[in-house]
Amino acid sequence: MHNNLIYLTDGRGKVDATEMSDTEWERLVEDNRDSTRRRLVKCAWCWDESYVTHWMKTYTRGGRVISHQPGESADHPYWELESDEHKAYCDRVERVGSDEGFSATREAVGGLTRSDVLLVGERSVSYEMQHSPFKAKYGPKERTRRALAAKRDAVAWHTDSEIIARGAKVAMLRSDVATLPQIENPRYELRILGGYRRVIVWTCTAREGHRCPERRFSGCSATHVDSEPTAITLDDFIRKAPASWALPVWPLDRQGFWTTPEGHQIWTDHFGDGANTGRAGARRPQKADGNGHSRRTAARNHESALAAVSLSSLAVAEAELMSLRHLAVTAHADLPGRIGEAYEAQWRAWRTAAENFQMAITAYAARNDVTTLRPEVERMVKSAMPYSDPTP
Known part of the structure; x- marks a missing residue:
């Protein structure tokens, strides 16, 4: 079928006419009788390639036909909806x-x-x-x-x-x-x-x-x-x-x-x-x-006040970061020597612990009382508690 890709202006968007059911096709032909005035079916090839609008005629003649003018059948080759x-x-x-x-x-x-x-x-x-x-x-x-x-x-x-x-x-x-x-x-x-x-x-x-x-x-x-x-x-x-x-x-x-x-x-x-x-x-x-x-300027002016108010809460958050990092390092250290399903299970446990640590880093760096950028926070925690072997 030629000219199979069309845009339907009734909200359905880009459609491959070869994939329409017989009922859908018959309804489309009925709705599109006066194609120029109806403006229901637009050639997708012309629009996608050249930004040109052509309202298409639709009828059945030995099969489904979509054409720019009566009698045309080979304007554009078959084109898949997803390239x-x-x-x-x-x-x-x-x-x-x-x-x-x-x-x-x-x-x-x-x-x-x-x-x-x-x-x-x-x-x-x-x-x-x-x-x-x-x-x-x-x-x-x-x-x-x-x-x-x-x-x-x-x-x-x-x-x-x-x-x-x-x-x-x-x-x-x-x-x-x-x-x-x-x-x-x-x-x-x-x-x-x-x-x-x-x-x-x-x-x-x-x-x-x-x-x-x-x-x-x-x-x-x-x-x-x-x-x-x-x-x-x-x-x-x-x-x-x-x-x-x-x-x-x-x-x-x-x-x-x-x-x-x-x-x-x-x-x-x-x-x-x-x-x-x-x-x-x-x-x-x-x-x-x-x-x-x-x-x-406001952050600089209020820096000392923020430090005094949030000192204790920062200490708690930093301790939580080190605890989550310890869980990830411990899980990673248990990977060597495991094979098969045991390795897969331990790998998933390590990835979960690592993801929890990363989410905690992001939440910590987003706090108003933290002025250090996230990459620097992560670097400092990892430096204090590195993996025994390099991670993949």
């Missing part, structure tokens, strides 16, 4: 995530949203691969909101189309176009070219070499925060995101991006926790108290 490349990307993400020890589920359903691959580690990350333009009224912003409402911690949009990345209206990772053998090859590096950035901080002087945001030739002497592109592979991103080593900045904003935990902390401290529009006004530093102080 082989799309499947290969999802297979790769599932494999990398599983090898890293995360829970990776294909086509996971949550609330009103469906994830291409759901990765669950310390964070629940919904991976979405986008090859074709988004459906009207069901674009990336709406799908991201639904995913977050379904208790996903983040949505990692990925595309190899510059057009889709430029018009997505959300934070989106972009990679080069890769062929099917390259995507399927685990040794081939799929490099992220956009959507993952490094946060930089500089004092605005002529020596720094950065352009002054205030357009002063010799600099304004203020401290500025900005971001610049940096390199990462898709596989490394998949290893980092569910473990909180890659975090999204303003995921509902097309000017949003993913960055390191340190960069995320610097950015949100300077600009605020979120923005939906990307306007410059939304990026001004937010006030922390009623005295006109910035968050950074």
